[in-house]
Amino acid sequence: MKLNSIALAASLFAAPLAIHGQGNGLNPADILKPLSDSWPTYNGDYSGKRYSALTQVNRENVQHLTLAWMTQVTPGTGEDNERHRRHDRDRPPVIVGGEGPGDIQVRGGSIKASALEVDGTLYFTTPDNAWAVDARDGHELWHYFWKTKGGTHIGNRGLGMWNNYLFMETPDDYLVSLDAKTGKERWHKMIANVDDGYFSTPAPVVVGNHVLVGTGNDIDSPGFLDSYDPETGELQWKHYTVPMQKGDPGLDTWASLDAARHGGAQTWIPGAYDPETKLYIFGTGNPTPAFTNGTRGAGDNLFTCSLIAVNVDTGKMAWYFQTSPHDMHDYDSAQTPVLVDAMFDGKMRKLALTATRNGYYFTIDRTTGEHLVTSKWGLHTNWADGLNKFGGPKINPEKNATVGGSLVSPGSDGTINWEPPAFSPETGLLYVSEHNSFSEFYLTDLDPRGSMGLGGKEEAEIGSGGTYLTAIDYKTGKIAWRHEYYSDGGGGGGLLATAGGLVFGGDGAGNLVAHDAGTGKPLWNTRIGYVTNPPQTYMLDGRQYVIAATGDTMWCFVMY
């Protein structure tokens, strides 16, 4: 007993001294390099490939991968949490910020974030919470908690980093900057008004001296991408993704300016960046109202459900390609685009690849937006009727939500949702998890003024037509192979490809799995539960680590 209290007292005194990250931060120029030992931005590097050049763990030896550590985090202040109190002596005090009243308790929340790994420290989030943990043993270095004013707490994709500063978005629409060493708040800025229905989930992406910030909204407010100064938090530019003024491009695809200004096109997944053209390339969400023409008319409703390229210094759009023209099923095209330099029709081309939520796949020239390939990658995708003159799928109105019900694949959750894909330059394959759900879409609001947001329809999930780990050939859009999952949740929180010839991902049945990148065959698994974020990898002390999260727990694997 006495020994224990001495140990407790000692650790209480010791804890404050231990509250700091390690290393010298992240020079923004380092993010321009291909991904090697660290993981310095949401997708690892800017390309969105989620491809690691590390080979220590590979096809031949992956069966020896074993647990290095696991750590369970406790969101919130922990004051009302028995488990947290029990472990208080192991944890540094929670740093509290935020403008909310402090009595709105939002429990749980899975780790859907990609962690940053910089100089031996991992930085990751859940909604309202950020942690720094030691990448070698998982012990907590600091924990920041934001007192919320509300907003949809569905997920947070992680942090952006610039030198010694971190950036996090909150569900009540603030951009919060933290000191990476201490977790102390530097400043916070309002991105949008939570009263308007905005809620912010993306990981900010740092490019040079820009912090790029998107947001989300389920009512009829306009989408936008913001750029902030990393030092001061000053807004550098704001790019709306729908027409906001007379004369704006795309306005002719809406029934009125008012409809466009309420047209959606949210920016809720971090994009990819092409340093040569200085273009930040990202996808946009659905038009609103989502399930009826309503006030928006029968046009394409630009720039909803599109891939958009914006100059990172000016915020001006360079090109767009609409992947779901006049969407009627809430098929956000907010998937992570993948930038590759690869052979196409006998020439090296600079490409952007995207397998979108609506079940269609596209290869685009990323310097011009020129359309190169469209294919249907969802096995049972049935809502479209051919392609339009630009190469986008043409909607079949009979498959819109109807009074009697329309049987549509995929359901509105999509063939893929937010979970990032991976690409291996060695196999030339894009890896995506494919979900071929069927839903009945019922139109329940016949009001000719249209419903609002995602209202006005009921969706009944009928069944699954199969879930797969799917490899797509970017040259043709054809499926190279499908590896079937036993669970509808296959693919978990996204994928990781490595130069060791592996693709890592959750199988939706409680396993983290390493697949052969050439065939999809499983080579290693560990039963850690439902994987909620994309697996990642980094190198420390000559050892390659693989991490993945399940709910509130981060797991780390290594070979000894």
Added chain:
Amino acid sequence: MSIAAKQAPGSPQPAPPAQTPGAQNVSPPNQPAHRGGFVPGQKRPPENPAQVARGKLLFGINCRGCHGADLRGGDLGGPNLLRSQVALSDLNGELIVPIIHGSRQKMGMPAIDLNDADANAVAAYVRSVIVTIKGQGAPPSAGKEVPSILIGNASEGQAYFATRCSSCHSPTGDLSKIAARIPDPKHLQDAWLAGGSEEDESGDPDGRVVTAAVTLPTGETVEGKLVRVDEFLVTLTLADGTQRTFRRTGDTPKVVIHDPLKAHRDLLPHYTDQDIHDVTAYLVTLK
């Protein structure tokens, strides 16, 4: 935008916005004092009921023609106030009242002759409707009935049933009185498409149980109810109620899964919506 949760059973769910016990004690039930309508977890101060009632009266007189009885826009072309960022963001009339008083005449909004108290009452009424907006921006139900989904042709449905369904199902056997067991046509349609419904308790639950047979290298075959299966393990509940788990390596041991609903799922890519509506129209006659 809806972000798929895709949560596994047992993993932490995004919690519903919780109110603290203290807050619940302060506000009586059914008062929208501490809710923000469609914004989860948000807290808005309560409106004064008398002020809201007066505001509703004045809205009917001065605003309804342009903005509609349900605030979603009226015949005279006023915008939908339920998705107006001004209306959504107003806290105490500070945004709405100046507009009522004429700050947006250039945009077509006339000045309305209301004194400050009455203009604030209208703003309070608008805010009181805003908090009734449903999740993901769905507007408050305006008291309209949801339209019937029964748009198919029952005799066409009967003919389809006879040729495509009757090898497994019978209107006098397993589907006898199915429309009495599942009275809501929409639920009935979803249920027959999916191959069953928990709502239909008198149905044959065993008919939907997934079983598996595991044949070991020794030649022994073990059969039972399937508890779980992935590429690495398969678990069965045996006849004596115990569970048994087998490790899988490639095709060894051989696992054959019998899923009664697979036939229904396999049909999903092949239905036309017309077939579906016709079959439902026929099934609702089986009372």
